[in-house]
Amino acid sequence: MLYLVNLAAISLWMAILLRKRTLSLHSVVTAYVIGVGVADFFEGLFNVVLGLYQFPTHLRTDPAFDNELGVVFSDFLILPFVFIIFVHYAARTAHPWRVSIAFAALHVSLEWIYVKLGYLTYVHWSVLYSACFYVGGFRFGAYLAPRISSYRPPIPYRLRLLCFSHMILMWVSAVFALPLLKLYQFKPGLFHNIITDCRVAELVTGDILSVLCALFIPMTPHRLKPAVFAAIAGIGAFIAVFAYSQGWLIYYHWNLFLSVLRYVVPVGLIMLYDRWESAYQVALNGGKCK
Template identity: 70%
Template sequence: MLYLINLGIITLWLIVVLCKRKLSTHAVVTAYVIGVGCADLFEGLFNLFLGLYKFPTQLRADPYYANELGVIFADFLILPFTLIVFVYYASRSNHPWRISLPFAIAHIVMELVYLQLGYMTYVHWHIWLSAFFYVAGFRFGAYLAPRIATYDPPVPYRVRLLCFSHMILMWTSAVFALPILKLYRFKPGLFQDFMADCRFAELVSGDILSVLCTIFVPMTPRKRKPLVFAAIALVGAAVAVFSDYMGWLVYYRWNLFLTILRYVVPVGIIMLYDRWEANYKARAIADAA
């Protein structure tokens, strides 16, 4: 319940900020995808793969599902929404780094509350480590905030494209695989923890496509980009077929065709995002001229 309360508060705060109409849609999307990318990188490493701390969210009886729901709440909702709110305040300040301290302190206090109430447990972790990452993370956010909000200078496009690609591919995984709809799961057998095993395979397979998009799309002329995206989608289909052939996929209410779509459809959404970014850049250049 505490996760839902936290999400509700930050969502209401985000709505208030967006109603002020001081952040462009581009800034909101950019902050969100960067927030997801950064949070998911560290959460996946420290929580799922190293098991340094866990989230007993009390939203599911199974501790593995409960922990993964905590990861989803933190990485895909609470922390990215917080970054959007933070960008609003930091980008309007002459000293954006000063805004980072109260945000970091608030999150440190909130984590202590989570620990006290049993919604978070440390295995090989300490509050000082969390404090370091909160301070460093919001300090880095203070550096990014003016670039996200004003596009002058912008965050490099390869960074934005990588974060968006990762976000859309991992959201697809979170919804259709474990732990939400549980229509299928990966089982490569690399981890004893079945959730970490599934999550690792999803991350690797999805980020192969993300990296390919990041490398080849920005260097390709606009007229030829559909061919590049089609080639990357074929790579995704090949990953699905290979995983199925190796017996790494467990289907519940799923099949190989849907697994192929699980990679191909997000690549199509990434293509639309690339076009949207190109149009936004063209308008920004025209407005500056």
């Protein structure tokens, strides 16, 4: 319940700030996808792979399901929404360091409450480690904030495209794969823990496409981009077929056609994002494409 209360409070705070229209939709999307990318990287390493802490949300009785819900709440909702709020304040102050410390202190305090109430369990972790990451993360976020809010200069497009691609591909896997909806499971046998095995395989296969998008799309002429996106989607389809043929992909309420769509549809959304961002950059440059 504490996760739901926190998400509701953060969402309300963010909605109030966004009504002031101090951030463009492009800035909001950029802040969100960077927030997801950074949070998911560290969460995947420290929580899923190393198991240094767990998220008992107390919303389900299955510990693996419960922890995965905590990851979704933290990585894809609460922390990215907080970063959007942070960008709003940090981009408009002459003292971004003070804003960074204030947000870091707030989150260290919230984490302490989570631990005391049993909504966060330390296995090989400490609140001091979290404090270091919060201070460093928000301080770096303060450097990015003016670039996110104004696009003058913007954060390098390859980084934005990489983060967006990761976000859209990982949202699909986080919801449909084991352990949430349990429609399918990756099982390459890299880890003994079936949840870790599935989540890492999803991360690797999804980020192969993310990296390909970030590498090749910015350098591709506009007229050739549909062909490049089609080729990247084709690689995703090949991954799905190959994984299934090797017995690394197990279906529960899923099939090979849906596995192909699991990669092709997100790549299509990445293509739409690329067109949207490209048009915005042209508008910012007075009709000139850089």
